[in-house]
Amino acid sequence: MKKVLKIVLIIVLAVVLVFAGLIITATLSNYSPEPESVVYTSDDPDTVPQWAETDFLTWNIGYCGLDSSMDFFYDGGKQVRPPENHVRKSLEDVISFLTKNDTIEYFLLQEVDQRSKRSYHINEYDSIKNAFPRYWSFFGKNYDVFYVPLPFDDPMGPVRSGIQILSKYSPESSVRYSFPGNYAWPKSLFMLDRCFLVNRYKLNDERQLLVIDTHNSAYDDGSLRRMQMTYLKKFLMEEYKKGNYVIVGGDWNQSPPGFSPGYEKDVFDDKNFSVIPSDYLPGGWTWAYDNSMPTNRRVNIPYKRGITPTTVIDFYLLSPNIRLKSVETIDLGFASSDHQPVRMKVLLSK
Numbered sequence: 001m002k003k004v005l006k007i008v009l010i011i012v013l014a015v016v017l018v019f020a021g022l023i024i025t026a027t028l029s030n031y032s033p034e035p036e037s038v039v040y041t042s043d044d045p046d047t048v049p050q051w052a053e054t055d056f057l058t059w060n061i062g063y064c065g066l067d068s069s070m071d072f073f074y075d076g077g078k079q080v081r082p083p084e085n086h087v088r089k090s091l092e093d094v095i096s097f098l099t100k101n102d103t104i105e106y107f108l109l110q111e112v113d114q115r116s117k118r119s120y121h122i123n124e125y126d127s128i129k130n131a132f133p134r135y136w137s138f139f140g141k142n143y144d145v146f147y148v149p150l151p152f153d154d155p156m157g158p159v160r161s162g163i164q165i166l167s168k169y170s171p172e173s174s175v176r177y178s179f180p181g182n183y184a185w186p187k188s189l190f191m192l193d194r195c196f197l198v199n200r201y202k203l204n205d206e207r208q209l210l211v212i213d214t215h216n217s218a219y220d221d222g223s224l225r226r227m228q229m230t231y232l233k234k235f236l237m238e239e240y241k242k243g244n245y246v247i248v249g250g251d252w253n254q255s256p257p258g259f260s261p262g263y264e265k266d267v268f269d270d271k272n273f274s275v276i277p278s279d280y281l282p283g284g285w286t287w288a289y290d291n292s293m294p295t296n297r298r299v300n301i302p303y304k305r306g307i308t309p310t311t312v313i314d315f316y317l318l319s320p321n322i323r324l325k326s327v328e329t330i331d332l333g334f335a336s337s338d339h340q341p342v343r344m345k346v347l348l349s350k
Contacts, residue, residue: 023186030189031144039138039174039197046169048201048209053325056344057101058249058314060110060215060296062337063119063161064090068303070338073151074219076300080154084120090336091124095131097332097341098166102132104343107166108213108249112139117157125164135166140176140197142215148190163197163213163250171199172208177235179216181227192217194228196250207243209348214250222274225254233281236319245348246319251296251339252276256287256315266294269309284320288344293329295340303334314342323347 064087071077081087098107112128113119129137141162148156165174179194196214203209214232217224232248239246257278261268276287289295294310297303318324325345332340 031193033178033193035178037176039176041173042170045172045202048169048203050204050348054346055104056106056249057104057341058108059341060251060339061094062339063111063113065119066299066338067336068334071301072299081118087119091127093336099131105168106211109164110215110251111161112164113161115160132166135168136170138165138174140195142195143192145190163215165197165199165213169201171201174199179228180231181224209245210239212248214248216253218253240319245322248317251314253313255312256289259312262291263293265305266310269298269311286318286324288318288324288327289315290327290329293331295329295342297334297338299338314339316344321349323349
């Protein structure tokens with residue numbers, strides 16, 4: 001009996017030491033970005049055509065690991081990652097889709113991995129960047145963890161990921177802005193450090209066009225998103241007061257103000273429904289979204305149209321001096337990602 005007890009104690013002690021070592025290592029290696037980090041600056045930026053129609057596309061590519069066959073353990077499913085050939089196929093499909101739409105001036109992407117176990121350590125950022133040699137490419141890191149220990153029977157392991165802007169024009173600068181707030185320690189050691197990436201483009205006059213890629217928090221009680229939205233609002237209002245043109249696109253992890261689903265073939269996700277307050281911004285600002293097609297599906301089960309809950313959380317926000325021409329969610333059947341791309345055309349007002 002004493003021998004069995006001794007073995008049990010040794011096993012418990014070993015588990016405690018391993019866990020303590022994990023926490024200590026995670027704390028020492030914790031990614032703690034500055035409030036503002038300069039990604040790129042130029043003394044000779046391009047001058048963007050100011051009055052021409054401009055094309056945008058935003059897409060959370062789900063690190064090419066959340067195709068239609070996937071469920072995900074963190075969303076109520078069972079799987080951690082798909083087979084490697086699924087990830088490579090999804091990446092090929094993403095690049096193929098983007099290259100077929102290379103008339104678009106700006107691509108705003110989210111969940112682009114650089115070095116993660118969940119995507120078999122494929123550098124997706126470089127793969128996409130190299131497929132667009134005529135575009136400028138910029139990266140804002142928002143996830144850098146040496147080892148995610150969940151789930152315990154098949155851990156996610158190391159993750160390095162972020163958001164990516166591709167543009168046909170060279171900006172004056174590209175700056176990463178950290179969103180405020182995070183989860184409590186030690187959970188914060190293994191979660192994303194949310195951010196938005198701001199590219200400033202030179203116009204014919206003294207004003208600037210700001211193209212912003214955002215990826216707001218998910219899986220929180222709403223408090224983090226409220227903090228992030230308050231911070232973003234202050235930033236947007238200050239830039240608009242300067243006379244600048246401001247466009248924000250990305251995965252907001254919440255629906256736009258007043259959103260009501262207008263699609264019939266897909267089931268609306270009313271369980272996880274969260275909406276930006278209608279008084280978030282003063283009048284004149286435009287929320288650009290397509291309510292006839294969902295942009296996101298829940299990953300608790302593999303995707304089945306008419307069964308899997310869906311919603312709209314990928315869209316744009318335009319300052320009052322920008323006129324919306326069109327916005328369309330492109331139905332890809334969630335084949336390569338748990339999100340769908342959203343395309344938009346705008347005109348800057350004179």
